Amino acid sequence: MPSLKDLRNRIASVKATQKITKAMQMVAAAKLRRAQAAAEAARPYAERMETVLANLASGVSGSSAPKLIAGTGADKVHLLVVCTAERGLCGAFNSSIARLARDKANALKAEGKTVKIMCVGKKGHDVLKRQFEKDIIELIDLRAFKQVGFVNAEAIAQNILARFAEGEFDVATLFFSKFKSVISQIPTAQRIIPAEIPAGTKATEAVYDYEPDEGEILETLLPRNLTVQVLRAILENAASEQGARMSAMDSATRNAGEMIKKQTQLYNRSRQAMITKELIEIISGAEAL
Amino acid sequence: MATFKFELVSPERILFSGDVVSVIVPSVEGEITVLAGHAPLVATLKAGIVFVQTTDSNGKEFFVNGGLVEVNQAATTILAEHGRFIEDVDSAVLDQEILTAEMKYTGSHNDDEKKRLHDTLVQLREFKHVFEQRKAA
Numbered sequence: 001m002p003s004l005k006d007l008r009n010r011i012a013s014v015k016a017t018q019k020i021t022k023a024m025q026m027v028a029a030a031k032l033r034r035a036q037a038a039a040e041a042a043r044p045y046a047e048r049m050e051t052v053l054a055n056l057a058s059g060v061s062g063s064s065a066p067k068l069i070a071g072t073g074a075d076k077v078h079l080l081v082v083c084t085a086e087r088g089l090c091g092a093f094n095s096s097i098a099r100l101a102r103d104k105a106n107a108l109k110a111e112g113k114t115v116k117i118m119c120v121g122k123k124g125h126d127v128l129k130r131q132f133e134k135d136i137i138e139l140i141d142l143r144a145f146k147q148v149g150f151v152n153a154e155a156i157a158q159n160i161l162a163r164f165a166e167g168e169f170d171v172a173t174l175f176f177s178k179f180k181s182v183i184s185q186i187p188t189a190q191r192i193i194p195a196e197i198p199a200g201t202k203a204t205e206a207v208y209d210y211e212p213d214e215g216e217i218l219e220t221l222l223p224r225n226l227t228v229q230v231l232r233a234i235l236e237n238a239a240s241e242q243g244a245r246m247s248a249m250d251s252a253t254r255n256a257g258e259m260i261k262k263q264t265q266l267y268n269r270s271r272q273a274m275i276t277k278e279l280i281e282i283i284s285g286a287e288a289l
Numbered sequence: 290m291a292t293f294k295f296e297l298v299s300p301e302r303i304l305f306s307g308d309v310v311s312v313i314v315p316s317v318e319g320e321i322t323v324l325a326g327h328a329p330l331v332a333t334l335k336a337g338i339v340f341v342q343t344t345d346s347n348g349k350e351f352f353v354n355g356g357l358v359e360v361n362q363a364a365t366t367i368l369a370e371h372g373r374f375i376e377d378v379d380s381a382v383l384d385q386e387i388l389t390a391e392m393k394y395t396g397s398h399n400d401d402e403k404k405r406l407h408d409t410l411v412q413l414r415e416f417k418h419v420f421e422q423r424k425a426a
Contacts, residue, residue, distance in 0.1 A: 041302040048298055048366050052359050056331065150300045165399065208361075211318050211332035217357065220333060220405070224370065231300060 004274070007267040011260060018256035024089065025249035032182070032242035038147075039179055039235040046232045049225055053195070055208070056218055066215075068222040071194035072170045077114040079169040080105060081160065081192075083176040083233050084124030085241040086143045091248035093177060093185065093241055098127040100187045101175045105132060116169055120156060120234070148238060153231035160230075161223055164193060176233035177240040183247050185240035192229050195222065290345060291325035294364035297339065297351055299372035304351055305341060312365060313340040314358050317408075321358075323365055330360040335412040336386075338375065339367060350375040354386055355409065383417045 002010070057069055082101045084094045101124070105115045117132055119125035120140045129136060140156060142148055160172060172193040178186045190196065210217055290310050297305040312323045315337025321330075336354040343349060355370035371386065390413055394406040 038301075042300060044296075044303055045298045045300050045368060048296070048359075048368055052331070052357070052366075052368065055359075207329065209328060209330045211316055211321075211330065217331055217333055219401075221357065228300060 001270070004267065004271060007263060007270065011263045011267065014256050014259050014263065018253055018260065021249045021252040021256060025246055025253060028090075028242045028246040028249060032239065032246055035235070035239040035242050036179065039232075039239040042232055042235050046228050049221075049228050053221060053225055056214070056221065057195075066218055066222060068164075068193060068226070069195050069218075072167070074170045075113070077116065077169040077171075078108050079116045079118060079160070079163070079172040079193075081118045081120065081156075081172060081174045081230075082124045082128065083174065083237050084119070084121035085237070086122050086141070087241075088123060089248065090241050090245035093244035094121075094123040095127060096185075096187045097175055097177055098124050100189060102128065102131065104173065104175075104189060105135070118160070121237075142234075148234050150227070150231055153234055154227050156234075157223065157227040157230045160193070161226065169193075174229065174233050176237045177244075179236045179239040179243060182243040185244055190229065190233070192226055195225060293323075293325040295341065295366075296364065297341070297353075297367045297369065297372060299369045304369075304372050304374065305349065307343065310342045310344065312342070312367075313338075314367065315339065315353070316358065323358075323360055327360050327365070329362070331357060333357045334367070334369065336409070336416040337412070339369075352378045354413065378420070380417070380421065383413065383420065387413050387417065 080101050082097065084097050088094065101117070105117065108115050115132070115135050117128060117136045118138045118140070119128065119136060120142065122139070122141060122143065125136065125139045138159070140159070142152060145152060163169065164172070171191065174190045174192050176188055176190075178188045180186055292308040292310055295305065295307065295309040295312055296303065310324075314321045314323060314332070315335050316332040317335045318332070320337075321332065323330075334353055334356045337352075339351045339353050341349045341351070351369075352373045352375055353367065353369040353371065356368045356372070358365065358367045373382070387410065390406065390410045394403065394410055397403045397406055
């Protein structure tokens, strides 16, 4: 049976924790609004880019198509780009992305393919390095940046492109969490090299004039498309992270509230029991006189 | 006057969206004026000013650096790599853009890319010159 002082201390510490989780929830809510706006603002660009790319790609014939669309022809080495958060305490957010990547990596290895992993964000690295320590080729740390943006995405895309140009891998897949709503984030795998032309976009019939020429435009457009896809992944991830943290902290606050209620009840009960016991002692003492 | 749908989007946001009379676009091979009913076209952009004429007497200007323009029957879209309202542009912003381009140029090892980055750099410097002259006038 814990003493009254123990109980008081326990209630105080749970109260302090509740204050922290409450504050974290409110901070996450404020950040979420900004992250969500950023993710939504980036969507039109990515969508238009896809349409233009689909229009252009339908025009190039098989053999002359750039490698970024057609692929290297091989399917041996896979690069998994795993985007996660830099911080924890956000529910299952990091682990669900990592799990998706791990399943994919295991499946590829079972097929006898080589897997290379590039981690964007520390938390995914922490999880994946337990099993794939020697497969991880790079960890990109974005902790120093308060607001990740185009510049960061560009650096990552350049890194991926340089590795592709060196022939380090044949297929690249991007792992991130798509932001659907505050309570629902969907871990997603997206193939980025060779570029996936979404089935939904219908190429227009029109014959385009190209300035300077088709090949050159594609050559500048494809790397840029990669940057945009990475940017979209990062922004969706940022919004998802805040959403996940908000709901995780919300339930933590609620759990703390419940715990305080229970502990307070226990405290009051044992306090009363103590008073009753003392009264009995006094009365029986008086009777004995 | 006949109008058409026009959108100017940068990776961060939509800068302009609406019906316009004409748009002047700085393509790598010279300025192009797009009017309603223009033939389908895809062109890459250089650093410069996009002039959007919304009505006969009203216009808006935007600064773009890199990207491309797509013209088709339905709409005209500019996908700008960097885009800003002209009011937000000053010499410091341009210097920053030039500095970034320079850093990319020196950091690059690919010959094709190097050539492209060099072109960008020249365009930016040229634009800065024009911009400052325009402001002085």
